Structure formats: structure tokens, C-alpha cells
Amino acid sequence: MNSRHAFFVAAALACCASAEVIGAQATNPPYLAAFPTVERVKQAMKVSDPRETALRQIGALWQLEQIIRQLSGSREFRGFLPDEKRIIGEYQVASYYIAQAIDKAYPGRYQNAQSVSEYTPYRYARSDDRFGIEGIEVFKTFLNPAIQNQYAQTVGVDMAKAQARRKADQEAIASIGTIQTRGATEEPKSKLAEEQAGIRRCAESGRSETACMMEGLGKSAMGMVNGVLPGLAALKGEPVRGLRLAGIWPGTNKFQLGFQTDVASVACSELVSAAYDYSVKVNGSQVSVTVMTSPKPIVLSMRPDGKLVGPGPTDITGQVQVGVQYGTRTYDDGRTEPISRPVFETQTRRCNIGTLAASESTAALEGTAGMASMMNMILGGGIDKNKETVVPIGLRVAGEWGSQSAFDVEFRPEGVIVGCREAAKLTPYTVQVGANGVAINVQLGASPFTLMMGSDGRLTGPGTVRVDGRAAVGTDGSGALTYVPRSASCPVGVLSPAARSQ
Numbered sequence: 001m002n003s004r005h006a007f008f009v010a011a012a013l014a015c016c017a018s019a020e021v022i023g024a025q026a027t028n029p030p031y032l033a034a035f036p037t038v039e040r041v042k043q044a045m046k047v048s049d050p051r052e053t054a055l056r057q058i059g060a061l062w063q064l065e066q067i068i069r070q071l072s073g074s075r076e077f078r079g080f081l082p083d084e085k086r087i088i089g090e091y092q093v094a095s096y097y098i099a100q101a102i103d104k105a106y107p108g109r110y111q112n113a114q115s116v117s118e119y120t121p122y123r124y125a126r127s128d129d130r131f132g133i134e135g136i137e138v139f140k141t142f143l144n145p146a147i148q149n150q151y152a153q154t155v156g157v158d159m160a161k162a163q164a165r166r167k168a169d170q171e172a173i174a175s176i177g178t179i180q181t182r183g184a185t186e187e188p189k190s191k192l193a194e195e196q197a198g199i200r201r202c203a204e205s206g207r208s209e210t211a212c213m214m215e216g217l218g219k220s221a222m223g224m225v226n227g228v229l230p231g232l233a234a235l236k237g238e239p240v241r242g243l244r245l246a247g248i249w250p251g252t253n254k255f256q257l258g259f260q261t262d263v264a265s266v267a268c269s270e271l272v273s274a275a276y277d278y279s280v281k282v283n284g285s286q287v288s289v290t291v292m293t294s295p296k297p298i299v300l301s302m303r304p305d306g307k308l309v310g311p312g313p314t315d316i317t318g319q320v321q322v323g324v325q326y327g328t329r330t331y332d333d334g335r336t337e338p339i340s341r342p343v344f345e346t347q348t349r350r351c352n353i354g355t356l357a358a359s360e361s362t363a364a365l366e367g368t369a370g371m372a373s374m375m376n377m378i379l380g381g382g383i384d385k386n387k388e389t390v391v392p393i394g395l396r397v398a399g400e401w402g403s404q405s406a407f408d409v410e411f412r413p414e415g416v417i418v419g420c421r422e423a424a425k426l427t428p429y430t431v432q433v434g435a436n437g438v439a440i441n442v443q444l445g446a447s448p449f450t451l452m453m454g455s456d457g458r459l460t461g462p463g464t465v466r467v468d469g470r471a472a473v474g475t476d477g478s479g480a481l482t483y484v485p486r487s488a489s490c491p492v493g494v495l496s497p498a499a500r501s502q
Contacts, residue, residue, distance in 0.1 A: 027083045031071070031150075035064060035087055036142045038094040044141055051116050054102035056136050059122025061091040061098075063138045066126055067147070070154055082336075089340045093324055107254075112359070114254050114267070127155050203481065204470055205417045206426040241399030241497060242457070243280040243431070243438065245289065246391045246413065249308050249356035257291070257308070257356065261398045261413055264291045266298070269349035271318035280395070285435050287395070293317075298353065306394050310353025319344040358393045390414060395431035397440060401459045401495035409442070409451070409459070409495065418444055420490035423469035449492060461492035 027033045036044075041064070045056035065088050069076045072084055080088065099117035106116050113119035124131040132139040132148065139148040202212035245259035258265040259278070267273040278291045287302040294317045300308045323343045330336045391413045402408035402419075410417040416429045425444065432439045438453040447466050451459040467490070470483040 028081055029071075029083075031147055032068070032083050032087060034143055034147060035068070038090055041091075041142070042094070042098075045136065051102060051106055051110065054098050054116060055119060055121060057098050058095050058117065059120070060136050060138050060142075061095045062120075062123055063132055063136070064142065065091045067132070067138075067143070067151055070126055070151055071147075073154070085339065093340070096321075096324070108252070109250070114250055114256055127158075200472060201419070201424050202417075204472055204483070204486075205419075205424040206470075207412065207414075207417070209481065239399065242397065243282065243287075243453075244396045244398045245278075245280060245394070246396045247358040247393035249358050251310075251351065251353060251356050253351050255351040255353060261396070266291060266293055266316065266318075268316045268318070268351040270320045271316060271347070271349050272321060272344065274318050282433055282438055285433055287433050295348070300353070300356075302395070306358060308356045310356060312352060312354065313350055314353050315348050315350050317346065317348045320347045320349075392428070392430075395433070397429075397431060397453075400498040402498055403491075403493050403495050405491050405493065407465065407490035407492060407495070408498070416440075416442055418442060418465065418467055420465065420467040420488040422471070423467040423486050423488040425467050425469045451492075451495070457497055459495040461495070464489055464491050 038061070041060050042057050045060050046053050047056065068084055068088055072080060075081065075084065103115045103117050108115070110116040111119045122136050124134075132151070139145075139151075199212050199215070202215065203209050240262055244261050245264075246261070247259055249257040249259075251257075254267060254269055256265075256267045256273070258273075263275040264278040265273050265275050276292045278289060281288050281290070289300045289302060289308065291298040291300075295315060298311065298314060298316075300310050302308055321342045322345050324340050325343050326340050328336050329339045396413070397411040397416070400408065400410040406419075406421045408419045410419070411429075412426070415426045417424055417426050427445070428443045430441045430443070432441065436452070440451040440453065440459070442449050442451065444465065445468065449461050449463065449465055451461045453459055466487060468485065468487045471486040472481050473484050474482050476482050
């Protein structure tokens, strides 16, 4: 028996031995004694189809883990009690082995996922009405009504807090002073005033109010850190600017490319999905995409229909999970708790990268807008009255450009903010590459216009653009922002890249 096989056997025995006694011993908190063993979950979720059995088992174990996390309150973020940690660990290890086994038995895509285990029909948000009730009936099958009631109460409290936070955020946006003209004659503002103006302009443009507040708070936090560590700003590097991609392009043998504004994610066979830098280059009407993987980069070409054409069989080096390591954490006061962590090895896999068609957007992954969407999902969707951010698939643009005439464009994952003095509006856009270069078609209502991207990094557009935006003037009785129309017209001309905000 080699060492790796012995490790797997030891991990499996440790998991199963402890899983048999979850409900047979005193626990802290006491209600944990009601939670089922791994074996009971596996037996209760069995159906005739092995793949559906595995999905139900993984889904039930995940929901049970979420219930423990919810009931633990602030310990979910500060640190679990030993019994909470132990049971969560047993559920996680069991899910890992179930997933490994079903993917090995049924390799390849399943439904709309890269593998059976990545298809998650029972992974509902905690506040979703279906959680614990629909499909696999976790509460009815495994837990008593008292635990279900306690869970519902704590989720309700969290949702009420989220609603209160949203109301406070909206009132904070409304209290920020009016934005002044963005032209060359604008008088300098303090850093705080600039950040506040940015938050207000973001909300007035039509972006998610939650995302606007999160971005503003993030910039303020970075500003405070830079005040203590001035050299940190230099480590950030230049912002990403120019042509980018958005979307997920799946292939065979669990190969998948996912693109966001900053990075590309690559998965191949058993390799854990990892993030890499990438670039998009245009040569005439040809578009090439280079992803900085090892041992050598992946170079793809984009066809006019949006499909990516890869180099064929390609070696990719990354991390493979080979097991789980168990240990004990000891605190300064003598307290101990069991801990576990995945064990990875650097390995190389070969995947055949052929012609790839985009299958879905990366909406929930794009920066702070994605964080806001994730908050909506976790807390039941109602903390932001704006619809969920949707990132169009295909060629995109990143960066901000402006002119001396107070006209500017700021490209965000979901669209472009077109600004003319105080007026700003978020609007869709598309990117076309042809014999004449890169054309950015901005769909600004009744005033659509096209920007051409030059080799010098500047954007050029003809004519004058009217921006029909809005101004935040206060809040209503519920705390929601109220707006009035605001419009302005500006010549487009030549737009230069904006300098990085420190």
C-alpha cells in the first residue's frame, strides 16, 4: 500500500468512525445531537438513479452544514465550537468523497455543469423558501420542528438587519452633496469628497445602490491603509484597461475557461480552478486571447461568432486535491479545537482545447457588483431594489476615458456609464472588431453613438451626445432613494485614458 492510498484510507476511516456517533454523545450546543450521521443522510437520500442519489446526498449534507452555520450566529465568522467544527468537517469530507466517486463513475458534462458534482440543484440560499423543504426535505427527514423554527427566526433577523443596512446606505447616498462639474475648471476636492461624489454619481447613473456603497467603502478602506502604508498603492499596479472578455467557455474533460475583467479562471480535469492573468489583442480583424498558464500560456483566437478556438491538446500545471489533513488548533488560553484542511499537490494534466462556445455569464463574479448580487442571493434577494447585475458574454472593455469638455465614459462589467457634467447614465454597449479597428457601440437610448479605439489607447467619437440622467434628491418614507430627471449635452471628440485614482 503506497503512502497516498494509506492517507485516503486513514481519512476515510476517520470520517466514517466519527460520523457514526454524532447523535450518540453529548454535544455543545445540545441541539447538535439531533443532526444525522453521514451514513443516515446517505441512506435517506438514495433513489434509483446513482447520479441523482449523489446530488441529493451532497445537497442534504450542504444544507445541514448551512443550518449549523446559521444557528451558530457570529461564531460562523469568529470561529466554531469544537462540536460545530467536527460535524461540519464530517459533512464536508463525506461530500468530497461522494463527489469524487460519482464524477469517476460518470465522467463528462451533466445537465448544464462540467460534471455531475458541479450540478447543484439543491443548493438554495438560506432565506430561499425552498431551503430545507423542497426536493430533499431536509427539515422533515432529519430534524425536529424546534430546529426548523429556530433557523427561520435567525434568518428573519438577518434579513431585517440587511433591510436596515440598505435603508441606511440609501439615506447616506442622499445626504452626499451635489456633484460639481467634472471638467477642467473644476476646483480640487478632498479625497473624502471625491469618494462621496463617486458614490452618489454611481447611484444616479442607475447602477446597484448596494454595489455603489460597497465600492465607496472599499475605496475609503484602501485610502486609510495607504495612509499607514504609503507604498501599498504602488503594489496595486496599473488598473486593467482596454479589451477584455466576459463569460464561461466550457470544453471536454472538465476543461473550462471563465473570464472576468481582471482575471481568467482555468479548470482542467482534476485540477482545481485557478485564476490567471490574460490579455486580448487585435491584429486587423483578428482577435487573439492569451491566458498566462504554465508550463506555457494558452493562446486562443476568437471567431466572428464569439467562439474561441484553442490549440488542441495542452498541458496545464496546477493544484490537485489529494486528501484531507486533520489536526488540532491550540489557543493561548489552553483551549483546543479539531481542524481540517484540504491537501493539494502540484500536478500536470492534459486537456484538449478545441472550439469553445460560451455557455453562461459570469454575473455573480464581477467585483463589488458581484458581491452585491451574492448578498442578495444569500439573504434572499430584497436588500437592493435594483435588478441583479447581468454581465453580457463576449468582448468587453475596462477603464475610464474623459475629455476637457466634461464628457467621460466609465466601463463597468454590466455596461458603460456615460457622463456629461452632472448627468450620468448606465447603458449597454457592444464591441465589434472589423477591418477599420475596434468599434464600441454605445446604446444610449435615443442618442446611440460609436467610439473607435485607437492604437494610442484613446477613444474617438463624433458629434454631440445628450445624456438623460437623474439626480438623487432625498429618500421616501421607507428610506428608498428618490430621483428627479437631469440632462446635459456634451461634444464627444477625443477621450484620453483617466489617471489611476490613488
